[in-house]
Amino acid sequence: MSRTNRVVVTAQAEFAQAALEELQYLDHQLQQIETLAPGILLCQGTDVATLQDKAANRRPIFVRHLAPVEAVVDVSNTERDIGAIALALAELPGFALLERGTRFAVQSRIVQTGQGKVERPYSSGKLNQALAEACAEETGAVEWIKKPQMVISILCTPSQALLGISSAEENLSSWPGGARHFAQSEEQISRAEFKLLEALEVFGVELPSSGRAVDLGAAPGGWTRLLLEAGLHVVAVDPANLDPRLAGQKPLEHYRGYAERYLAECLRRSWRFDIITNDMRMDARDAARLLGKAASCLRRDGVVMSTLKLPHASGGINPLATLREAMSILRHHYATVQARQLFHNRQEVTIVAAHPQFTKRG
Numbered sequence: 117m118s119r120t121n122r123v124v125v126t127a128q129a130e131f132a133q134a135a136l137e138e139l140q141y142l143d144h145q146l147q148q149i150e151t152l153a154p155g156i157l158l159c160q161g162t163d164v165a166t167l168q169d170k171a172a173n174r175r176p177i178f179v180r181h182l183a184p185v186e187a188v189v190d191v192s193n194t195e196r197d198i199g200a201i202a203l204a205l206a207e208l209p210g211f212a213l214l215e216r217g218t219r220f221a222v223q224s225r226i227v228q229t230g231q232g233k234v235e236r237p238y239s240s241g242k243l244n245q246a247l248a249e250a251c252a253e254e255t256g257a258v259e260w261i262k263k264p265q266m267v268i269s270i271l272c273t274p275s276q277a278l279l280g281i282s283s284a285e286e287n288l289s290s291w292p293g294g295a296r297h298f299a300q301s302e303e304q305i306s307r308a309e310f311k312l313l314e315a316l317e318v319f320g321v322e323l324p325s326s327g328r329a330v331d332l333g334a335a336p337g338g339w340t341r342l343l344l345e346a347g348l349h350v351v352a353v354d355p356a357n358l359d360p361r362l363a364g365q366k367p368l369e370h371y372r373g374y375a376e377r378y379l380a381e382c383l384r385r386s387w388r389f390d391i392i393t394n395d396m397r398m399d400a401r402d403a404a405r406l407l408g409k410a411a412s413c414l415r416r417d418g419v420v421m422s423t424l425k426l427p428h429a430s431g432g433i434n435p436l437a438t439l440r441e442a443m444s445i446l447r448h449h450y451a452t453v454q455a456r457q458l459f460h461n462r463q464e465v466t467i468v469a470a471h472p473q474f475t476k477r478g
Contacts, residue, residue, distance in 0.1 A: 122149065122185035123164045124271055124278060126293040129155035130429065131178040131457055134436055138176035143167045152273060153227040156293070158185070168286040177439075177465060178457045180294030182287055183223075183269035184280035186210065191277050193236045198243060201277050202250050205268060210281030213266055216256030221264035221284075222248045223292035226272045234274040240292075243270065264290060289318075295459050305359045306338035308395055310460040313342070315421055318456055319468045324348065328389045330382075330413070332375040332406070333396030337362045344368060348391070353378045375406060382413040389413055392420045400424035400438050400464075404445035407469065411449040420450070420469040428463060439465065 127135035132155050139159070140146045146161035161167050164184045171182060189204045191197045205211060214220055224243045228234065238246075247268065248259045257266070264284050269292075271278045284290040291297075296317065298310050316323065323346035331340045334352035336359045343350045349367035352358055353375050362368060371378050375396065381387075392410050394403060403424055414420060424442050426435040439455070446453045450469035457465045 121162070121164055122158060122160045122278070123167065124152070124181075124183040124185060124269070124280075125157040125159055125179060126181040126183075127155050127157075127178050128180070128457060128461070130463070131435075132157060135176065135178040135180075138179055139167065139171065142170040142174065142176075152229055152271065156225075156227060156271075158278070165286075168282060171288060172285050175288075175454070175456070177455045179288060180457065180459060181289045181292075182282075183267075183271065183278075184282050184286075185271075185278040186280045187278075189277045189279060191272060191275065193234055193274065195237050197236075197272075197277065198238060198246050201243075201270060201279065202247055204277075204279055205247065205251070205281070206254065208279065208281050210266070211255075213281065214251060214255040214257040218255075218257040218266055219260035219264050220248075220251065220257045220266040220268065221259065221261045221290070222251070222268045222270070224270035224272065225292055229273050236272075240272075243272075262290070291459075303341065303361070304338070305336055305341050305361065307460075309338040309342055311395065311423065311458065311466065312339050312393070312421065314458045314460050315456075315466045315468070318458060318466075319421075319454060321419060321421070321468060324390050327391070327415075328387075329391045329393065330378075330389045330410075332378075332392070332394040332410075334358065334370075339393050339395060340368070343391070343393070351378075351389075376409075379406070379409050379413060383409070387413060388415045388418075390415055390418045392418070392422075394420075394422035397425060400426055400442035401445060404442040408445055408449040411469075411471075414471065416471050418471070421466070422469075423461065423464045423466050424455070425464045435463075443467075 143161040148157050148159050150158045152158050168182050186208050187204050222244045224240045226240050267284050269280045296314050325347040329343045329348040330351045332353050334340045335354040335356035340350050340352045351369045353371045427433050453469045455465045455467045
């Protein structure tokens with residue numbers, strides 16, 4: 117076992133370089149050592165604890181998850197690995213933080229690194245279970261997967277296990293690699309619902325239980341369904357049909373037209389909304405301009421939640437430049453604008469924008 121000052125950085129593969137640059141702004145000495153898997157970088161910096169603290173306060177856009185590497189254990193890809201990892205974890209400084217009653221989770225990831233697929237007698241689930249049981253018995257800490265205070269992070273390559281212990285806040289996510297999964301339900305209309313659910317959780321926003329919402333580009337109606345479920349009166353704006361399961365639901369209005377025209381009508385009539393959502397497929401800058409117009413339709417304590425679609429990087433096209441332009445447009449109209457590239461986002465980011473009076477709910 118060897119001590120290190122390394123960190124595992126997780127981001128969507130296409131935005132991994134952007135994530136690295138965000139962290140290098142916080143630690144000028146941070147350098148990438150290796151790409152362990154698509155979107156998973158092993159980096160070395162000057163002080164990982166300070167880097168994690170800064171990231172937790174600054175909330176970078178493209179970094180989904182950080183896991184410190186406090187020790188490296190050679191693995192044989194046999195059952196013996198579990199015992200070797202358990203012994204190494206017990207020697208980490210952070211192990212003392214697993215006090216009686218402390219909520220913790222073991223989060224292990226197993227990656228292949230281009231050396232050919234390696235067969236192991238254990239899965240990440242089996243590793244999590246065995247180590248969690250051992251840690252709970254040794255320390256009296258309580259395994260709590262959904263809302264841990266402390267996280268034991270393990271990333272296994274074919275030859276090594278990278279180990280670290282840190283708080284969920286320092287990791288930027290309570291979920292392994294920032295991969296927040298939701299269970300599908302019979303009522304679910306589209307997978308886009310997961311984007312809104314994750315955004316509400318990540319940004320700490322609680323939907324109001326009453327009031328008015330407008331869902332721009334609503335079809336087929338996944339976000340509309342969630343807004344209705346919360347108790348809101350929803351205007352779904354889209355020329356296309358909504359899912360038949362929404363037919364007859366109240367309080368729901370379907371405006372069969374384009375968002376620009378509906379917002380113009382809202383301005384003429386001085387209509388106001390508690391929440392405005394948007395998941396339309398359009399250039400991020402165009403979406404920002406549209407949401408800029410929508411600012412006058414938002415109540416002073418209201419909130420906007422929207423995706424911003426980014427182009428793929430190619431010759432002459434810089435998706436980050438597009439995002440910067442879009443964010444600049446939004447900041448002309450809203451007092452606060454936050455952006456994150458979430459697990460359920462693809463070639464996009466999600467933003468939350470609000471007026472000065474807005475404070476987080478929940």
